[in-house]
Amino acid sequence: MKDPRPVLVVTSLHDPTADVVISELHDRDVPVVRLDSGDFPASLSxxxxxxAQGLQGLLHTPSRTADLATVRSLYYRRPTGFAFPHLGEQDARFAVTQARYGLGGVLASLPGCLYVNHPHRIGDAEFKPSGLTAAVNAGFLVPxxxxxxxxxxxxxxxxxxxxxxxxxxxxxxxxIDGVSSVVKVAEVSVADIDNDVAGTVHLFQQRVPKTADVRVTVIGGETFSVRIDSDLLDWRTDYSKLTYTPVDTPPGIERALYRYLDHFGLTFGAFDFAIGPEGRWWFLECNPSGQWHWLEDETGLPMTAALAxxxxRTT
Structure with missing residues (x-):
């Protein structure tokens, strides 16, 4: 008999990774309700x-209605933020905070729901000092x-x-000149440091010698490790120069992965490591909302199936 409990997918309209997961769930006849917080209140209510029985109610999108008490799982990807452009600045600020703590609070309080990942836990894990400290405590090598x-x-x-x-x-x-950009990882010298450093907080890290990078994607109880070879300091700056090879996850690393995830209450994590010349894995970071589907395209690893x-909730 078909299980009527829906999966909520919270993400933006244009999210190819969410698209493939939703397609897989549809093929399995699993009901899905997709929503973006940015659609509230125009097309989301x-x-x-x-x-006394806990949280109950309904969530309405233009094409679906979800019974909040029966949501089986919530896949929290990359939704857009709340926005009220029709309001003045002060009223918009008030409306955004009410939406965040109201609708956001409801989505974070679903009874019996499996979160991948819980939005509050994502927020906790996105602080790099917390992540690096947790990595040390989990047993990873950290530069x-x-x-x-x-x-x-x-x-x-x-x-x-x-x-x-x-x-x-x-x-x-x-x-920058109308083009979207981000600050890149770069090597620095003493000569690069001036008094402008005092203007905000910065992160400096020893550059460990490396022979390759590894991205480890943890999905529930499964790990998918892919070696990434390039001559780049940061492989994310030029995907055309990368080659990919699935590799085994060393047992010690796998145990540390789950200690790290347990610390933050996460069920999914995209971990980045640098492999030193001696073969040791150096922890760089964990993205609790990291991309992963392009690695399935490159390697054939069954990551979509694992996430579905x-x-x-078959695993």
């Missing part, structure tokens, strides 16, 4: 009650790292650990 707004501390760190790279702590897209299994 909610009516939720807190009762020496400095987080500072002090030019003197930055210079001292570079002298002690050079070569050193600079990484943004968070990388929002910004416009998780959302369908």
């Amino acid at each position: 909610v009516e939720a009650e807190i009762t 020496p790292t400095l987080i500072t707004s002090s030019p003197d501390a930055a210079r001292d760190f570079i002298k002690a650990y050079e070569p050193v790279i600079y990484k943004p702590l968070y990388n929002p897209v910004h416009l 299994n998780l959302l369908e």
